Amino acid sequence: MKKKIEKEKFSLELDFDEKQNKFNKLTFKSKSLNELEKKILEQICILSPQLKLQEIYEHLIIRIENNFRDFNKISYSGVYFAENKFKEFIFFRKFVRELVREVSSDKFKKKINFQYIKPNHEWVSFSIEEKEKKIIEAFRKFEKNVLKKETKLEVLKIENNTDIYINLPELLSSDEKSSLCLKFEIFLKDNLDKSLLLYFQWKGDMNKLRRLKV
Structure with missing residues (x-):
């Protein structure tokens, strides 16, 4: 159309x-x-x-x-x-x-609805360490298939099973970080769990939200 x-x-x-x-x-x-x-x-x-x-x-x-x-x-x-x-x-x-x-x-x-998307049972059953490992593994696939270059990812914390806080220490531009967060969140939803939400935080400022919840 x-x-x-x-x-x-x-x-x-x-x-x-x-x-x-x-x-x-x-x-x-x-x-x-x-x-x-x-x-x-x-x-x-x-x-x-x-x-x-x-x-x-x-x-x-x-x-x-x-x-x-x-x-x-x-x-x-x-x-x-x-x-x-x-x-x-x-x-x-x-x-x-x-x-x-x-x-x-x-x-x-x-x-179309505005209901909160609940994580599936399998994702909830994973420990924090297992979740972090799967996120890192997904990021390596994302690097290879989407990003086409290597970069460092730090998983700072995971809250409520779905809220993932990350840092990208090797990217200097806020535009780069915002764009990568958007693309990687979509990748996580498609490959791990539809409920996952990605946030960007500076490692030294854990109390301040550096990326809107979307």
Whole structure:
């Protein structure tokens, strides 16, 4: 499906695979977008083809706001939602969800929910050490098949069976770390357990959340 959407401040062209239920490509042209709106829409176009529809529907705008933060300068504690502060995020959260509902099949729409995904029994039964080992093993496969280069991963802690806190000491750029976290979380969900959530923390600052819960 190819479609063009006209809004007051921009136009969006999309290519959507109805069989796979995924976006192949999105591009936009600005009419009167401000700088923040342009940045948000650029990220929507970049990230949407990488994510499953339900991830887009539920978490895309949170991920984008997370990418915009400078974690080297500011410490964030707890979970903070950008849409509580910036009207641009409110608009695009609504826009993205309307877009997903518009292009998706009726079968998929019935699957969309906001329920907490519980870990499967096998994952819960593993000890912390076993979980860490499996995460490291998954990361080695991720390096080989997705990342295409070696890098160091530290599993700092695992909480509530699903919340995995990591450090990537060899990556200096916050953009690199954010991008890798996103890709590796998707890989973990596909290869270990759908409930897993990945967080990034500086090793020396265990009390400060350095990546939004998504």
